[in-house]
Amino acid sequence: MLSDERLIVAPVVDEGPPGGVRRLRAAVSRFAEGPDHAHRRGLLEAELARVDPAALGRTTRAGTERLAGEGRPTAELVRRAPTAALAEHLGAADPLAAADAVLAIAPAYFPGADDVAEAVADAALHRLRKCFAGSDDETTTARVTLLVQACDATGALVEAALESGRPLEQALRLRPPLPALRRVAAADVVVAGTPVGAGEWVVIDVAAASDPEVVTFGLGRRPCPASEHALAAAAAVLDVLRGRDTPPPR
Numbered sequence: 001m002l003s004d005e006r007l008i009v010a011p012v013v014d015e016g017p018p019g020g021v022r023r024l025r026a027a028v029s030r031f032a033e034g035p036d037h038a039h040r041r042g043l044l045e046a047e048l049a050r051v052d053p054a055a056l057g058r059t060t061r062a063g064t065e066r067l068a069g070e071g072r073p074t075a076e077l078v079r080r081a082p083t084a085a086l087a088e089h090l091g092a093a094d095p096l097a098a099a100d101a102v103l104a105i106a107p108a109y110f111p112g113a114d115d116v117a118e119a120v121a122d123a124a125l126h127r128l129r130k131c132f133a134g135s136d137d138e139t140t141t142a143r144v145t146l147l148v149q150a151c152d153a154t155g156a157l158v159e160a161a162l163e164s165g166r167p168l169e170q171a172l173r174l175r176p177p178l179p180a181l182r183r184v185a186a187a188d189v190v191v192a193g194t195p196v197g198a199g200e201w202v203v204i205d206v207a208a209a210s211d212p213e214v215v216t217f218g219l220g221r222r223p224c225p226a227s228e229h230a231l232a233a234a235a236a237v238l239d240v241l242r243g244r245d246t247p248p249p250r
Contacts (some may be wrong), residue, residue: 001204002220007183008033009222019129021121023031024195028145031111043142045225057232060085072076074162074241077157078161079103082233086150090143092131095231098147100195102129105144150230153177157234162241168234172217176206177201181218 001007012031016022026029027042062083072080080099087098104124107116125144132140156177161168166173181204185196196202217224224230 001183001202002181002218002222004189004191005221006185006187006189007191007202008186010184011112013199017122019122019217021105021113021118021125022124023111023151024141027111027141027198030145032151039084040142040145041225043138044091044146045217047139047142047146048226048229051086051229053232054230055091056085056229057236059088060233061236061239068240074240075155075159076103078158078162078237079106079151082158083147083151084155085233086238087131087147087153089090090132090146091135092135096130098128098131100130101125102147105148114146132136138144146226148227150233154233154237158237158241161234161238170233170239170243174207179206180204181206 007088009031011033012025014026027040029037029044060082063085067081069079080096080103083102084095084099087102088095092098101124105121105128107113113121128144128147129140132143134244135143156175156179157168160166160175160177161171164171166174183202183204185198185200185202187198189196191202203238217227223242224249245250
């Protein structure tokens with residue numbers, strides 16, 4: 001299903017105030033298809049190519065140790081530390097301020113957020129863009145996209161590993177950060193023997209679809225472009241919180 005070009009992400013309407021979260025959704029690769037998706041994904045990959053996963057892991061570990069020493073709660077730490085580390089490697093002028101802004105944007109990133117969450121996200125997005133002052137609009141949007149999409153996903157992965165006591169690979173398979181993917185049929189299609197009409201929704205259960213021998217960061221037309229970075233950052237946080245070194249992700 002993830003390889004079928006007839007099953008697409010739902011289009012997002014470009015609406016809302018300039019610089020707000022609604023406009024952000026309409027400008028990112030996650031909610032785009034075709035040439036727009038290819039171009040925006042290329043920008044993400046170019047930014048990620050500048051970030052060495054091992055170096056990101058070291059920065060994340062140092063930040064986790066610092067925040068843990070301040071007595072920060074785990075729910076905050078597992079998102080703030082890796083987000084600040086990635087912001088630093090992407091060139092944010094104030095990585096911790098960038099991370100704080102991302103934490104406010106993430107709850108309103110997906111369509112369907114309420115007006116209050118969107119208003120909070122709009123203000124935070126303005127602050128986050130200031131952290132990348134001097135970059136062109138497309139580059140800034142790519143950096144914002146990477147930070148927002150990594151925030152909850154990395155935090156959820158660390159939480160799953162902590163709560164289960166399992167290695168990252170198993171935690172990712174058994175409780176993936178994004179448990180379901182939604183696609184809409186752009187044309188009539190048969191999915192696993194079931195006819196799906198144009199305009200109908202298909203929900204993909206990621207956990208149920210995972211190969212028990214493989215860590216899956218998506219596949220087909222839209223795989224995660226930052227799997228190595230996510231595992232490096234998550235492993236660094238776990239090293240600190242578990243108080244011991246863990247084997248590097250495979």
